[in-house]
Amino acid sequence: MIDLGYFSLLLGFALTLYSIAGSMLGVWFRNQTLVRSAERTAASVWLAVSVSAGCLIYLLVTSDFGLKYVADYTNRDLPLFYKIAAFWAGQSGSLLFWTWLLSTVSAVVLHQNRDKNQALMPHVTSWLMISTGFFLVLNLFAANPFDRLGMVQPDGRVALMSLPDGQGLNPLLQYFAMVIHPPVLFLGYVGFTVPFAFAMAALMSNRLDCQWLRITRRWTLVAWGFQGAGILLGAQWAYMELGWGGYWAWDPVENASLLPWLTGTALLHSAMVQERRGMFKAWNLVLAIATFLLCIFGTFLTRSGIVSSVHAFGKSNLGTFFIVFMLTVLVIAAGLILARRASLQSDHTLNSLLSRESSVFYNNLVLVVSCLTVLLGTMFPVISELFRGEQISVGPPFFNRVHIPIALILLLLTGAGPFFAWRQTSVRILLKNLALPAGLSAAILVPLLVMGIREWRPLLFWFFCAFVALATLADYFRDAGVRRKNKGEGFLRSLGAITFQNTRRYGGYIVHLGVALLFMGLAGAWFNQETEKELAPGDSMTIGRYQLRCTDLRQGDTNNYAFIAAVLQAFDGGIQVATLTPERRLYKASQQASTEVSLHPTLREDLYVVYKGQSSDGKKALIQAFVNPLVNWLWIGGILMMLGTIVCLIPNRRGELLTPSILPGEEKSA
């Protein structure tokens, strides 16, 4: 099995090389047969990598501890579910998983376009295969999951060996969200390869109209959706597993996943401008390529151990491969964009500051500044080491300071942007659409002020969130109302009908509503409370409006871990609302401790309890309690964003009609 896995990986690499060479030479010599065969080969790479991945899963499930990877990340008593999940728990396995996803995506893209876009496709094939090839190189030469365990004999030879049991999966990873988090995030990372491959293909074939954007719009959306979901799942994991009461700490690996999402968001918006107005052509290419490079960069950060992080894999020698690959792509892409700059002239110029184009411009500006700040902050230890010879790191204040105004500007644009007409908008129309939402949002602040909330920043956030939600809903409902009047249908029915008539527009609205809820939840973090106390059975503690009474301290044992736990009854104003059992576990195979948070979630706030440790005499438990307002709105907003993304993906007649870049009666303006 081990040999089969390894050789099929080698075979996959050989096929990749043939496919790259074939498609390039096929274009050069205009040889259709060669191009075709390269395409077929690219699809067969998927088969080879799948066999390899299947082998690794088989080895993991059957607990073959002769394989280093299996011994490092599983043990016999690990549940089957986690044994399979161990496929992407470690460095080399997750890279193989990545390669497999990439080859799958490549095969699907090639299948979708087998009879279409023939001018672009050979280049697309070669660029998809170049990135697949890069990951295969990593798998084969730097992080091979099929490495056997070996022991050096006294005579210097290496003898194969097998262990009786493995070291077990890191307990922090034994959590449901953590099991699905990597595949989801990886799909995001991998998905952004498609717009990149088409962007490079457009550059190489000099077909720089918006065709490449139209083909890849759905892929970009899918990748963006998965990336967003992956980030949120990661935050959820941090919240539930790390037990420090928060979900985002500007950790390097968190930042790495955020970077391509930010440029991807920018791309989704600026692509519309090219579709409608033929502007931002070079910029869109830059964004597609940058997003891909940031995905690779994110992997590089996570894998090379260049900056330390709670999420990162151990140190390794992968760094050089990544740097070489990223620089090569960067140089080729920059060269191509410069060479093609004549074809990248805009069809139109900006007419007015109050136009959709300019709102997208500012949206992109802010998103890119955000991306650069996060990048700078994350890499600061490396940069300062390079220039000053000492490592300096920056903390959350650096990121928060910049991102509070960025988030506010983005919220303003989210609410107002859809009301900016293409080319030019009058102030009167903007006021007509936005005055009421703005006024109502301000009115919402009054009860909050009466409640005694004086922090101006969360108030500002909530004002803008309400503004986004009201402005978006007002327009949504107005459109539905028009249809209801015309057709005499029920309100909900017309709401559904207009949504499916123009999924791009209303899907976007749903995403925007999700964004409003998400930021509403984020702003709740200003009012987090925290306290801790040692409790024996019968003792109680107070946090916020809750009272926690300890009724029991427990100890126990399972196959996988031993645990100590406290049973706490939570009272809110004398009424029992929940029984919480925070736990501390010691995993047997890995000899690692981990904490199991216990949670009482409500829409208003989370009561979050952690078992921090035992007192020295063992009779008391140190309990740390948090009250985190509005956290659940973050997840709800995230789910709404995903729903909106799915709606955007549904094809419809109207969406196709919207795309012509020059509408009737719209002349080329000077």
Next chain:
Amino acid sequence: MEGQEEKRKNWKRNRQDFFAKNPPDSRTERGLAKSELPVVWFYAFLKGIFSFERVFGMNTKWKMAAGATVIVAVLGWLAFNGFQESNTYYKTVDELLAMKQSAVGMRVRVAGDLVNGSIERRGDTVLFRLVEKGPSLPVRYVGKAILPDSFKEGAQAICDGEMTPQGDFLARRVQAKCASKYEADYSTADSKGGKP
């Protein structure tokens, strides 16, 4: 709708008419002293810069660029502030001891091995020493949070905090490392996270 170019032509024509009717030297004839001319010019200059025509008739591209510059400048300034507030220097035990008083008041992260027999608990305070190669650094940790399980003699510890003028290190957050795994004690961390 009249185009950008037409607007500009109209404006130019109007200006020419104005100057034809009011030749520049006619102003002094209105009773202005020559010494007052710079004031008039300055006023005209300001009016020229901030006139409605200048600000709102400016090329859209320039307006966008101006807006972008303002946004980037403000964000850059905030980033610089945030940097000053949170920059932490990574120092080794030896480097920190060599810096003596100059290290006081600087946010530092220092890593080293826990000296055997140096851990001493006094109520909320934990005293211990970190060593790398040469002399050891006395560390004081005051916190209600208990230290992680892996915080034992012989383990590696990473401390965030600052040097006091007395020459010991006041740790705000202690992470312990054993067998290449970190276990952080986040409770006293200032990274309360979550804020956008």
